[in-house]
Amino acid sequence: MMEIELPKMHQSQQEMELIDILWRQDIDLGAGREVFDYSHRQKEHELQRQRQREEEERLQRLQEEKKALLAQLQLDEETGEFVPRAPPSSQQTTTPPEKVQPAVFTEEDVGTLSFDECMQLLEETFPLVEAIETSAPTLDPSVLPAAHGSPVMMGPQPQPLLSATPPPQKPLPDLEQAWMELLSIPELQCLNMQMGDVVEPQGYSATSTSPVVQEPNYPFYLPKMTDVITVPAESVCSSGYQSSFEGAFAGAVPADSPGQATLEAPDLNGAFSVESFCDMFYPDLTDTTISHGGLLGEGGSEGTALAELPEETPVKPMDISEFTLGEGFASKEAEVEFPDSDSGLSLDASPNNGSPEKSTVDDSSFGYSDSDMEEMDSNPGSTKSDYTETFPLSFVAESIQGNSGAHSQPGSSQDQNAGHPKTELAEDAGHDKPPFTKDKHRRRMEARLSRDEQRAKALQIPLAVDLIINLPVDDFNELMSKHQLNEAQLALVRDIRRRGKNKVAAQNCRKRKMESIAGLECELDSLREEKERLLQERSENDTNLRQAKQELSSLYKEVFSMLRDEEGKPYSPSEYSLQQTSDGNVYLVPRVKKTTGKTRGN
DNA sequence: TTTCGATGTCATGTT
DNA sequence: CCAACATGACATCGA
Numbered sequence: 001m002m003e004i005e006l007p008k009m010h011q012s013q014q015e016m017e018l019i020d021i022l023w024r025q026d027i028d029l030g031a032g033r034e035v036f037d038y039s040h041r042q043k044e045h046e047l048q049r050q051r052q053r054e055e056e057e058r059l060q061r062l063q064e065e066k067k068a069l070l071a072q073l074q075l076d077e078e079t080g081e082f083v084p085r086a087p088p089s090s091q092q093t094t095t096p097p098e099k100v101q102p103a104v105f106t107e108e109d110v111g112t113l114s115f116d117e118c119m120q121l122l123e124e125t126f127p128l129v130e131a132i133e134t135s136a137p138t139l140d141p142s143v144l145p146a147a148h149g150s151p152v153m154m155g156p157q158p159q160p161l162l163s164a165t166p167p168p169q170k171p172l173p174d175l176e177q178a179w180m181e182l183l184s185i186p187e188l189q190c191l192n193m194q195m196g197d198v199v200e201p202q203g204y205s206a207t208s209t210s211p212v213v214q215e216p217n218y219p220f221y222l223p224k225m226t227d228v229i230t231v232p233a234e235s236v237c238s239s240g241y242q243s244s245f246e247g248a249f250a251g252a253v254p255a256d257s258p259g260q261a262t263l264e265a266p267d268l269n270g271a272f273s274v275e276s277f278c279d280m281f282y283p284d285l286t287d288t289t290i291s292h293g294g295l296l297g298e299g300g301s302e303g304t305a306l307a308e309l310p311e312e313t314p315v316k317p318m319d320i321s322e323f324t325l326g327e328g329f330a331s332k333e334a335e336v337e338f339p340d341s342d343s344g345l346s347l348d349a350s351p352n353n354g355s356p357e358k359s360t361v362d363d364s365s366f367g368y369s370d371s372d373m374e375e376m377d378s379n380p381g382s383t384k385s386d387y388t389e390t391f392p393l394s395f396v397a398e399s400i401q402g403n404s405g406a407h408s409q410p411g412s413s414q415d416q417n418a419g420h421p422k423t424e425l426a427e428d429a430g431h432d433k434p435p436f437t438k439d440k441h442r443r444r445m446e447a448r449l450s451r452d453e454q455r456a457k458a459l460q461i462p463l464a465v466d467l468i469i470n471l472p473v474d475d476f477n478e479l480m481s482k483h484q485l486n487e488a489q490l491a492l493v494r495d496i497r498r499r500g501k502n503k504v505a506a507q508n509c510r511k512r513k514m515e516s517i518a519g520l521e522c523e524l525d526s527l528r529e530e531k532e533r534l535l536q537e538r539s540e541n542d543t544n545l546r547q548a549k550q551e552l553s554s555l556y557k558e559v560f561s562m563l564r565d566e567e568g569k570p571y572s573p574s575e576y577s578l579q580q581t582s583d584g585n586v587y588l589v590p591r592v593k594k595t596t597g598k599t600r601g602n
Numbered sequence: 603t604t605t606c607g608a609t610g611t612c613a614t615g616t617t
Numbered sequence: 618c619c620a621a622c623a624t625g626a627c628a629t630c631g632a
Contacts, residue, residue, distance in 0.1 A: 473620070473621085499610080499611065499612090501620095501621070501622080502611070503609085503611075504622095505621085506611080507609085507610095508623080509624055510624095512624095
């Protein structure tokens with residue numbers, strides 16, 4: 001993905017943005033910015049000593065407070081010096097501070113991360129560099145790629161370089177080297193972006209998250225970057241990349257982002273102390289990391305995630321504005337999708353909606369609408385997500401409509417957008433083409449689970465489905481009274497509550513049924529065991545009985561054989577038998593009718 | 603294509 | 618009478 005996209009990129013600004021993003025990513029991944037700044041500073045100092053650039057020194061001194069910015073500025077200056085930049089230092093601060101700062105950042109990023117690497121590269125490709133320098137800054141970019149072979153190739157190299165950063169600490173001999181570094185850095189960053197698996201995500205997140213704060217910077221960066229490195233950026237980043245990036249950004253950044261960017265930019269410029277600098281980035285980074293965490297996890301494929309990341313970073317105000325439209329679209333779709341509360345919403349509705357919206361809305365935005373749709377589908381699956389999403393969605397839609405409220409809402413929307421859209425984008429980009437059965441299954445399952453949630457979203461019901469379903473009647477009624485809902489919404493809420501309760505009831509019922517079946521089976525087993533036991537007992541009793549009878553019979557015969565009549569003759573068993581009375585006495589009773597029947601007591 | 607299990611939903615009865 | 622619950626029956630989906 002990345003490889004393909006990279007060639008496509010032709011905008012220096014985009015490259016610059018990518019570089020910046022990469023830098024941030026690197027920072028996130030690797031050490032803290034301060035560390036980087038230090039290294040950069042040291043490097044810069046060395047360079048300065050070697051070159052003894054007055055401008056650089058001044059910048060460094062002045063920006064000591066703004067170490068990060070200063071370092072960047074120095075680097076920029078270096079690059080600028082190398083190129084045509086001597087004057088820019090003052091200009092940057094004054095005329096286009098925004099631009100300068102961004103550029104500085106990018107440079108720093110490059111320097112920090114890949115400075116040593118750049119040095120090495122310079123050494124290796126020194127001849128090339130010189131030629132490039134002589135020719136022109138613009139040429140350099142092209143040359144560098146050639147030296148590396150290709151943007152793709154660059155990817156691998158940068159990482160190693162990063163790892164080797166410590167050793168490479170060679171002072172930059174010439175401006176050419178600096179150029180090389182600058183040029184190489186973007187590529188490296190791009191490569192890093194592609195290459196970095198774990199790191200990339202962070203970086204990605206940083207970039208994505210950064211948008212809110214950093215976006216402002218981007219425009220600034222872009223100009224400078226373009227000035228310094230026109231070719232490399234283009235070669236490195238593809239337009240498609242940018243576009244995708246923009247889409248992601250739009251999602252992450254509210255419609256207001258453009259305006260915010262301008263506003264924020266001044267802040268950055270004004271106070272670029274180290275602390276402020278760090279604050280600026282870290283907060284974003286944290287946010288981004290959080291949001292991107294999902295991406296990484298979802299992204300699954302590193303390459304896809306990386307590709308997406310770079311794209312996002314380059315987002316520009318223009319793109320953002322377009323994106324806002326996309327968001328509005330998503331909300332619209334939702335509404336359209338769920339005119340009815342109940343019956344109308346079949347399972348089909350949710351999935352289908354997603355696609356239609358895309359077609360209609362996505363004109364400019366890449367997959368933002370898609371992402372939204374996916375959110376609609378997927379998020380519903382999880383109850384939590386649904387809740388969170390429902391609110392945001394409605395709010396976002398409103399804000400978009402209003403077109404002004406982006407600021408406050410963007411925060412919420414942003415967070416979610418940053419997380420979801422990106423994640424979704426990542427998934428889409430990474431998985432859409434080769435959708436994993438698991439993903440599909442998961443999505444479907446989620447969509448299935450979230451029908452009511454989707455419906456609630458469609459009608460912009462500002463209530464969590466769980467609340468609607470699980471709240472006690474009183475609380476539920478109170479909640480309903482608080483939120484003035486129209487007929488359709490009320491009906492839907494009631495249906496949701498009914499269905500939700502019935503769903504739970506059905507689940508419980510089935511559970512009970514299963515438990516009952518299991519209990520009956522268990523009882524059946526126990527009864528069978530008892531039956532066997534009883535049969536066994538009976539057989540034993542029969543045996544004992546037979547034995548007892550046998551013994552009794554033998555005893556009887558013995559006793560009977562010992563009986564003698566008056567004449568001393570034994571009685572005939574056929575004519576007499578022994579019988580015991582209730583009182584315990586035993587009598588010899590004649591079997592056949594015998595008038596003579598005598599009784600003899602024993 | 604058919605079958606089967608899981609799940610959601612509806613209709614209805616019960617509490 | 619209403620709400621909640623229980624349950625049989627049906628539909629849908631995915632394996």
